[in-house]
Amino acid sequence: MSENRPVDVLIARVDPEVPLPSYAHPGDAGADLVTTRSAELAPGERAVLPTGISLALPDGYAAFVHPRSGLAARCGVALVNSPGTVDAGYRGEIKVIVVNLDPRETVRFERFDRIAQLVVQQVEKVSFHEVAELPGSARGNGGFGSTGTSGSGADTTAGSAQHHS
Template identity: 90%
Template sequence: MSDPVEILLRRTDPEVPVPSYQHPGDAGCDLVTTRSAELAPGERAVLPTGISLALPDGYAAFVHPRSGLAARCGVSLVNAPGTVDAGYRGEIKVIVANLDPREAVRFERFDRIAQLVVQQVEKVRFREVEELPGSARDTGGFGSTGGHAAGRPARQTASADEPGVTGQTAAQQKDYVAVGADRASDLRGQ
């Protein structure tokens, strides 16, 4: 096993605990909130963690949901995983969402709300080509490997005159199901 990577940390709240791993072998260390908050069903909030980092070049930190909060309370992160770039020096904040359709969830100061995974990341250089090499999957996208809807009949393709259709071809529409862009759309079960 290699030596741990040293990460510079600054507390923006002097009382906040330094993130730590709960068990040997854990990939993520716990992040806590420095502010109390209550989220009604379907609500979200941006919660401060009280820490800022200076990651070395070639590394990024990723903010992941906590499985226990997801299972017990229906809490997840809106942009999971959130990305903390090596050049970012501001306080890490976590966008939590209460996906439970009935129960509110309450966070108290220093409750664990997420976990932070630090990883080495590669820099890439893009090279444009006329054609990409073939592969076994080729252009198969959403649902192309089967899953819970594999045995269902094909969905009817809507015409371009129907509400919510933007003139896409039938081939373009078959790879996804559009979600309404209006605020009345119920996304709590997503």
């Protein structure tokens, strides 16, 4: 088993008062991100909320902005672009696109409320090699809910829908 050493990530505060991302509990994968401005979202509304930080990730790494399960469960808040990808070469402020999916209640965010979590991961570079036909697999081209269905009649064409009477 390899030792899990922290990865050094350079961080700059765009807002000098913003707390740095931190892990709430030992073993957490995501560090909490906060918003630097207040916002109120009516049902169905979305907003781009600033986090007040920017990063310089090492080559071979990316950061992914994930939703917070507590906000989803309590308030119906989701991230529109989830997970959001922060590439190693990006140096701008990290911003989070939130949406209020609750059909009735308005959601309010105050300055420094936790809005998302940041997961930093090593990512592989790949070389794409075009072929005329892909090798077979146990799954084949089944997708979009085909796992656990009997037979292979699932239509996996992108954008198609099946309706059964």
